[in-house]
Amino acid sequence: MDQFQDQSAAAIRQPQAPPVVRKWWHTATVYQIYPRSFCDSNGDGIGDIPGVTSKLDYLKSLGIDVIWLSPIYKSPMDDNGYDISDYRDIAPEFGTLADFDHLVAKARKHGIGIVLDLVVNHTSDEHPWFVESRKGPGNPFRDFYIWRKPAEDGGPPNGLMSSFGGPAWTLDSETGEYYLHMFSRRQPDLNWENPEVRREIYRMMNWWLERDIAGFRMDVIDYIGKQVDQELVKDGPRLHEYLQEMNRETFGSRNILTVGECWSATPGSALLYSGRDRNELSMVFQFEHVTQQWDEVYGKWRPKPFDLVTLKSVLSKWQYALSDDGWNSLFWGNHDLPRAVSRYGDVTGYHAESAKMLATVLHLMKGTPFVYQGEEIGMTNVPFTTIEQYRDIETINMHRLHVEAGLSPEDFIRGANESARDNARTPMQWSAALHGGFTKGVPWIEVNANYATINAEAAMTDESSIWNHYRKLIAFRKTHPVIVYGLYQSWLDQHPDVFVYTRTLDKDRLVVIANFTPREVPLTVPCELAVSGKCLISNYEPIDALPGENIDLKPYEAFAILSQGP
Numbered sequence: 001m002d003q004f005q006d007q008s009a010a011a012i013r014q015p016q017a018p019p020v021v022r023k024w025w026h027t028a029t030v031y032q033i034y035p036r037s038f039c040d041s042n043g044d045g046i047g048d049i050p051g052v053t054s055k056l057d058y059l060k061s062l063g064i065d066v067i068w069l070s071p072i073y074k075s076p077m078d079d080n081g082y083d084i085s086d087y088r089d090i091a092p093e094f095g096t097l098a099d100f101d102h103l104v105a106k107a108r109k110h111g112i113g114i115v116l117d118l119v120v121n122h123t124s125d126e127h128p129w130f131v132e133s134r135k136g137p138g139n140p141f142r143d144f145y146i147w148r149k150p151a152e153d154g155g156p157p158n159g160l161m162s163s164f165g166g167p168a169w170t171l172d173s174e175t176g177e178y179y180l181h182m183f184s185r186r187q188p189d190l191n192w193e194n195p196e197v198r199r200e201i202y203r204m205m206n207w208w209l210e211r212d213i214a215g216f217r218m219d220v221i222d223y224i225g226k227q228v229d230q231e232l233v234k235d236g237p238r239l240h241e242y243l244q245e246m247n248r249e250t251f252g253s254r255n256i257l258t259v260g261e262c263w264s265a266t267p268g269s270a271l272l273y274s275g276r277d278r279n280e281l282s283m284v285f286q287f288e289h290v291t292q293q294w295d296e297v298y299g300k301w302r303p304k305p306f307d308l309v310t311l312k313s314v315l316s317k318w319q320y321a322l323s324d325d326g327w328n329s330l331f332w333g334n335h336d337l338p339r340a341v342s343r344y345g346d347v348t349g350y351h352a353e354s355a356k357m358l359a360t361v362l363h364l365m366k367g368t369p370f371v372y373q374g375e376e377i378g379m380t381n382v383p384f385t386t387i388e389q390y391r392d393i394e395t396i397n398m399h400r401l402h403v404e405a406g407l408s409p410e411d412f413i414r415g416a417n418e419s420a421r422d423n424a425r426t427p428m429q430w431s432a433a434l435h436g437g438f439t440k441g442v443p444w445i446e447v448n449a450n451y452a453t454i455n456a457e458a459a460m461t462d463e464s465s466i467w468n469h470y471r472k473l474i475a476f477r478k479t480h481p482v483i484v485y486g487l488y489q490s491w492l493d494q495h496p497d498v499f500v501y502t503r504t505l506d507k508d509r510l511v512v513i514a515n516f517t518p519r520e521v522p523l524t525v526p527c528e529l530a531v532s533g534k535c536l537i538s539n540y541e542p543i544d545a546l547p548g549e550n551i552d553l554k555p556y557e558a559f560a561i562l563s564q565g566p
């Protein structure tokens with residue numbers, strides 16, 4: 001026992017049987033593709049579906065099972081496709097329906113399923129439903145969206161605010177009423193209380209399911225039960241009723257993966273979404289480990305200093321809460337978040353070590369891991385210096401609002417360098433060729449200048465690369481049930497520098513130890529963790545035994561030791 005071992009009270013939990021119903025996605029690893037930034041096949045500077053298809057061999061050799069494709073539907077691209085104007089067609093810059101069908105079929109041949117992004121909280125203002133809706137109260141589509149009369153002073157009906165800044169209401173001069181948009185004014189919110197809206201969405205979902213997709217990632221799905229007049233948006237009273245209806249009417253009888261994006265999820269609500277008898281979703285994305293790092297006032301634009309004790313407490317809380325029922329998603333990054341290695345690692349001193357450490361910690365937890373494109377080669381945040389280099393509507397809007405409110409442009413850029421969504425959206429770095437091999441034309445957003453050293457081609461030929469580390473972790477999930485179903489327990493919760501946890505299944509025990517700092521850290525190993533076995537993975541020399549005494553961890557050192565009983 002040492003000073004950091006504070007959990008003797010939480011006596012060692014007894015390993016128990018794995019969940020009765022095993023699902024294919026329990027052993028799967030998902031890879032997220034942001035199509036615009038992945039691979040451009042025709043030189044117009046924009047990634048596209050044939051580009052994705054051309055990289056299936058790459059993804060196969062990484063070992064992933066599922067691709068989550070960010071939206072590829074027809075869209076004016078106000079929010080890069082999260083504003084859909086036709087749910088049953090593909091954006092021309094991304095290709096055609098035939099290209100999509102070809103991708104699905106070819107991916108299946110590689111053993112890879114395609115998960116589509118389902119964006120049904122809102123549409124584009126160019127969607128024919130909205131074009132009709134805004135014609136006026138008599139129109140049959142009026143109630144497809146959320147219209148309200150102005151407040152008495154003529155202003156917005158209430159105080160709801162858009163995620164992208166400013167009021168969530170825009171006055172439509174045509175009819176003198178306001179419509180709701182929780183995101184940009186070009187993304188009007190659908191009215192889920194209208195049964196016809198729900199019916200149309202379910203028909204559309206079934207149309208895609210017939211095309212043999214492997215599932216849906218559901219954009220801001222915790223918004224659909226909103227009660228606008230109560231200013232209640234997330235986790236509204238009818239949310240779970242709608243999800244159960246959706247499940248019944250669409251994918252319930254199919255063996256697919258569904259994951260809801262739920263910024264409001266708590267361990268309690270996650271059990272409602274993903275509990276075994278709930279007939280809702282496979283799992284949700286929760287964001288507590290992300291938002292606990294945000295400033296109370298300025299949010300992500302002024303992140304707090306990294307605090308490992310808090311991060312561990314959040315991740316462990318979720319591991320414990322969904323230990324016997326429900327299922328966790330595991331992720332460090334996505335297309336909205338900064339690059340993981342920039343946020344949690346050290347890109348200057350220990351780029352490879354820290355990227356591998358992060359992968360080790362995440363992939364050996366219980367849940368389904370999600371890898372965001374480029375994470376597997378350690379892509380980093382991009383050091384843009386002016387607002388003109390950014391493309392994201394959120395960043396551009398927030399820049400205007402913050403600068404108007406008195407923030408200096410330099411301070412804003414400093415925050416954007418850490419938190420802007422474009423950090424994740426610079427093109428995938430394939431090789432040391434011009435523009436990182438992403439395009440033969442001019443990329444829609446600048447490539448990160450570090451592509452000369454950080455690129456897939458270099459990573460794949462280097463036995464000790466971050467890429468090969470990911471590859472091993474992804475493969476172990478297939479061969480080691482303890483990674484998939486083992487009981488999770490955390491250790492040394494108050495230790496400020498080191499993350500320690502164990503996974504236990506039958507006679508198998510995995511001990512995972514990770515140093516989250518660029519310093520050497522001496523560690524007193526709790527005697528319960530003394531083990532000898534074999535080193536499953538490490539980012540320095542393999543270690544296959546732990547004495548129940550002091551060890552010295554190298555900067556960002558992370559390893560896992562597997563002991564298998566008789």
Ligand code: TEU
Nearest residue numbers: 079082119163183219220263300336421
């Ligand atoms: O994101 C939901 C969302 O709330 C984000 O806007 C989030 O608050 C922000 O990115 C944090 O920095 C989803 C999609 O993932 C995002 O890309 C879309 O812009 C948004 O919905 C609207 O569809």
Ligand code: CA
Nearest residue numbers: 040042046048
């Ligand atoms: Ca293209």
